[in-house]
Amino acid sequence: xxxxxxxxxxxxxxxxxxxxxxxxxxxxxxxxxxxxxxxxxxxxxxxxxxxxxxxxxxxxxxxxxxxxxxxxxxxxxxxxxxxxxxxxxxxxxxxxxxxxxxxxxxxxxxxxxxxxxxxxxxxxxxxxxxxxxxxxxxxxxxxxxxxxxxxxxxxxxxxxxxxxxxxxxxxxxxxxxxxxxxxxxxxxxxxxxxxxxxxxxxxxxxxxxxxxxxxxxxxxxxxxxxxxxxxxxxxxxxxxxxxxxxxx
Amino acid sequence: xxxxxxxxxxxxxxxxxxxxxxxxxxxxxxxxxxxxxxxxxxxxxxxxxxxxxxxxxxxxxxxxxxxxxxxxxxxxxxxxxxxxxxxxxxxxxxxxxxxxxxxxxxxxxxxxxxxxxxxxxxxxxxxxxxxxxxxxxxxxxxxxxxxxxxxxxxxxxxxxxxxxxxxxxxxxxxxxxxxxxxxxxxxxxxxxxxxxxxxxxxxxxxxxxxxxxxxxxxxxxxxxxxxxxxxxxxxxxxxxxxxxxxxxxxxxxxxxxxxxxxxxxxxxxxxxxxxxxxxxxxxxxxxxxxxxxxxxxxxxxxxxxxxxxxxxxxxxxxxxxxxxxxxxxxxxxxxxxxxxxxxxxxxxxxxxxxxxxxxxxxxxxxxxxxxxxxxxxxxxxxxxxxxxxxxxxxxxxxxxxxxxxxxxxxxxxxxxxxxxxxxxxxxxxxxxxxxxxxxxxxxxxxxxxxxxxxxxxxxxxxxxxxxxxxxxxxxxxxxxxxxxxxxxxxxxxxxxxxxxxxxxxxxxxxxxxxxxxxxxxxxxxxxxxxxxxxxxxxxxxxxxxxxxxxxxxxxxxxxxxxxxxxxxxxxxxxxxxxxx
Numbered sequence: 001x002x003x004x005x006x007x008x009x010x011x012x013x014x015x016x017x018x019x020x021x022x023x024x025x026x027x028x029x030x031x032x033x034x035x036x037x038x039x040x041x042x043x044x045x046x047x048x049x050x051x052x053x054x055x056x057x058x059x060x061x062x063x064x065x066x067x068x069x070x071x072x073x074x075x076x077x078x079x080x081x082x083x084x085x086x087x088x089x090x091x092x093x094x095x096x097x098x099x100x101x102x103x104x105x106x107x108x109x110x111x112x113x114x115x116x117x118x119x120x121x122x123x124x125x126x127x128x129x130x131x132x133x134x135x136x137x138x139x140x141x142x143x144x145x146x147x148x149x150x151x152x153x154x155x156x157x158x159x160x161x162x163x164x165x166x167x168x169x170x171x172x173x174x175x176x177x178x179x180x181x182x183x184x185x186x187x188x189x190x191x192x193x194x195x196x197x198x199x200x201x202x203x204x205x206x207x208x209x210x211x212x213x214x215x216x217x218x219x220x221x222x223x224x225x226x227x228x229x230x231x232x233x234x235x236x237x238x239x240x241x242x243x244x245x246x247x248x
Numbered sequence: 249x250x251x252x253x254x255x256x257x258x259x260x261x262x263x264x265x266x267x268x269x270x271x272x273x274x275x276x277x278x279x280x281x282x283x284x285x286x287x288x289x290x291x292x293x294x295x296x297x298x299x300x301x302x303x304x305x306x307x308x309x310x311x312x313x314x315x316x317x318x319x320x321x322x323x324x325x326x327x328x329x330x331x332x333x334x335x336x337x338x339x340x341x342x343x344x345x346x347x348x349x350x351x352x353x354x355x356x357x358x359x360x361x362x363x364x365x366x367x368x369x370x371x372x373x374x375x376x377x378x379x380x381x382x383x384x385x386x387x388x389x390x391x392x393x394x395x396x397x398x399x400x401x402x403x404x405x406x407x408x409x410x411x412x413x414x415x416x417x418x419x420x421x422x423x424x425x426x427x428x429x430x431x432x433x434x435x436x437x438x439x440x441x442x443x444x445x446x447x448x449x450x451x452x453x454x455x456x457x458x459x460x461x462x463x464x465x466x467x468x469x470x471x472x473x474x475x476x477x478x479x480x481x482x483x484x485x486x487x488x489x490x491x492x493x494x495x496x497x498x499x500x501x502x503x504x505x506x507x508x509x510x511x512x513x514x515x516x517x518x519x520x521x522x523x524x525x526x527x528x529x530x531x532x533x534x535x536x537x538x539x540x541x542x543x544x545x546x547x548x549x550x551x552x553x554x555x556x557x558x559x560x561x562x563x564x565x566x567x568x569x570x571x572x573x574x575x576x577x578x579x580x581x582x583x584x585x586x587x588x589x590x591x592x593x594x595x596x597x598x599x600x601x602x603x604x605x606x607x608x609x610x611x612x613x614x615x616x617x618x619x620x621x622x623x624x625x626x627x628x629x630x631x632x633x634x635x636x637x638x639x640x641x642x643x644x645x646x647x648x649x650x651x652x653x654x655x656x657x658x659x660x661x662x663x664x665x666x667x668x669x670x671x672x673x674x675x676x677x678x679x680x681x682x683x684x685x686x687x688x689x690x691x692x693x694x695x696x697x698x699x700x701x702x703x704x705x706x707x708x709x710x711x712x713x714x715x716x717x718x719x720x721x722x723x724x725x726x727x728x729x730x731x732x733x734x735x736x737x738x739x740x741x742x743x744x745x746x747x748x749x750x751x752x753x754x755x756x757x758x759x760x761x762x763x764x765x766x767x768x769x770x771x772x773x774x775x776x777x778x779x780x781x782x783x784x785x786x787x788x789x790x791x792x793x794x795x796x797x798x799x800x801x802x803x804x805x806x807x808x809x810x811x812x813x814x815x816x817x818x819x820x821x822x823x824x825x826x827x828x
Contacts, residue, residue, distance in 0.1 A: 089668065112680075
């Protein structure tokens with residue numbers, strides 16, 4: 001389980017310091033603090049970023065919005081972002097709103113508000129609303145990672161690291177090669193959100209990352225995965241075997 | 249000789265119309281009139297009959313014909329029908345339309361009260377048409393049935409019979425009837441008829457060459473004719489005398505009679521001329537009148553045109569006037585509105601000024617407190633009195649917080665008023681928002697040792713603008729803390745929500761407020777001025793801002809409070825609905 005990488009674009013050191021302090025205290029990984037537009041672009045494209053916090057005004061000009069507009073141009077590399085602003089000026093907001101998905105944070109803000117804003121940015125960006133504050137889900141699934149709310153902060157797990165998922169009641173046990181943890185999400189939802197080309201259900205309670213399969217022992221109804229994890233294969237789901245080229 | 253007799257006969261023929269006229273006049277006529285009037289009264293509701301009889305009695309025969317016909321087309325009453333047919337028959341006879349008259353006579357039923365008149369009528373028609381035999385038979389029939397109850401003139405009847413016999417050359421019978429007629433006529437003193445009768449008798453004798461008997465009657469007729477006013481009679485009588493004298497070879501006398509005859513004829517002609525002249529005059533007068541009428545018509549036309557013009561112009565004026573009135577009233581109305589708006593603006597401006605002064609006063613005192621506090625800080629720092637420093641710093645932070653909140657509210661108020669602020673309603677997790685706001689007040693509440701409970705339903709999502717919702721909660725919480733005593737309790741919780749609304753309640757156990765204050769707070773655009781010199785009571789700006797923002801978010805504000813027990817502020821917020 002990894003920390004979330006945050007890029008901060010903020011020209012006022014006092015503000016950025018406060019932000020960094022809050023974020024690191026909550027186990028976010030601040031990749032860098034950019035003070036202007038070009039610096040921001042450089043940091044954004046040279047690092048693996050999960051969320052960007054953007055001050056609307058850099059040097060008195062709304063360059064933050066320009067940045068958001070710029071990254072919006074390349075859809076694949078766009079990441080969730082939060083606008084920081086101290087003014088509620090309508091014109092600025094109208095412009096900022098065009099860079100969807102739009103979430104913002106008013107200055108001054110407290111710890112809870114910045115964390116909430118980051119969560120909202122993720123939810124809105126991946127279009128899975130009401131996740132982090134609901135009582136039956138704590139995970140947003142993007143195409144390459146799971147964003148999990150753990151205590152007050154978000155964590156992420158790369159989907160490619162997952163070996164298999166074991167469903168247990170309202171929870172899912174995520175088993176990676178190195179660790180094992182529990183997330184709160186329903187089976188139907190996780191199947192729906194995961195890439196079906198990568199993950200297949202082998203049993204009522206098991207979802208397997210097909211790239212992690214080492215061996216399928218059909219007679220024993222057993223699948224052996226990387227790291228010697230053993231998963232049951234039930235009759236009902238045996239069909240999935242057809243997805244593989246079988247050597248005879 | 250032959251020619252002269254013819255002349256006489258012509259005169260007789262000429263006289264006949266008089267007989268017929270006579271038949272319908274005088275006392276007998278009165279009886280008939282009364283009888284008809286009686287009938288009219290009897291059939292009062294028959295309008296046409298009434299009119300017909302009235303016109304009949306006035307001898308207006310054309311109208312009689314019309315109304316009698318109308319009556320005939322409606323009524324089935326035999327008696328009325330008889331009367332109507334009778335009216336029509338007589339009318340036609342008078343108008344010399346004898347065939348029509350005959351037809352009408354035949355339509356009268358035999359039960360008709362004046363049926364005998366009918367025979368007389370037919371007889372007279374026959375006489376007029378020269379059918380003497382037919383006339384005679386009719387007259388004789390009437391005579392046969394004669395009884396005193398029959399109201400017609402026996403004299404005339406006798407005369408008519410006499411004339412018929414005369415024409416039929418039955419001189420004996422003619423003589424008898426004519427004399428009977430004369431006898432009765434002498435009693436009736438009808439001089440015109442008498443002249444005619446005498447002449448007829450004279451002609452009778454003359455025809456029989458009984459000149460000795462004839463001449464006295466001619467003279468008698470001549471003398472009597474002088475007393476009448478009928479030129480025709482005078483002329484005839486004179487002519488007869490002239491013929492008689494001629495035949496007696498008494499030419500000078502004959503000449504005088506001829507001359508007299510000429511004069512009568514002339515006078516008759518004169519009369520005719522006079523009539524013709526009168527007619528001409530009448531025509532002229534009619535022409536004149538026509539001219540006048542034309543002039544009048546023209547005048548009328550011009551008058552109508554004038555009137556139309558007048559009406560049009562008055563209508564135009566009226567329209568102008570009413571539009572004028574309308575615009576005037578509109579102007580007055582506008583003025584009223586403007587005045588009202590002016591007053592309202594003045595009031596608002598006054599409130600704003602007041603707010604301005606209060607706010608600046610507050611800020612001034614805050615900054616002043618900071619100033620004095622800062623100088624104390626410096627003093628204590630020099631003295632290294634660290635315990636005191638801590639107290640002072642906390643104090644400063646409190647003052648700065650208060651001032652900041654005030655400024656924040658002021659800014660938000662201004663933004664709200666000028667509609668400059670970004671306002672975007674979205675789905676918000678109520679519990680999180682409340683928690684975020686509350687987070688900032690934790691130290692403050694800890695400071696006052698206030699017990700804080702939060703019980704906001706985690707499943708409540710509201711539809712609101714995040715920033716304004718935060719401002720609302722912040723102000724409410726701020727107030728709750730401000731009015732709470734040490735060790736008080738503040739609770740924020742939600743009430744079970746309805747389908748459309750969430751109820752968020754901020755409850756404190758503070759000083760509360762009285763009903764008047766509550767009313768004032770809930771009223772629109774009233775800012776509370778400072779009362780008592782209590783710092784705790786602010787400008788009311790916070791509450792005002794809350795109220796406006798709640799309304800803008802489509803919610804409602806309510807206050808329940810009891811003095812020295814606590815206040816409960818209930819805000820109603822729109823719930824978020826997925827489908828809209």
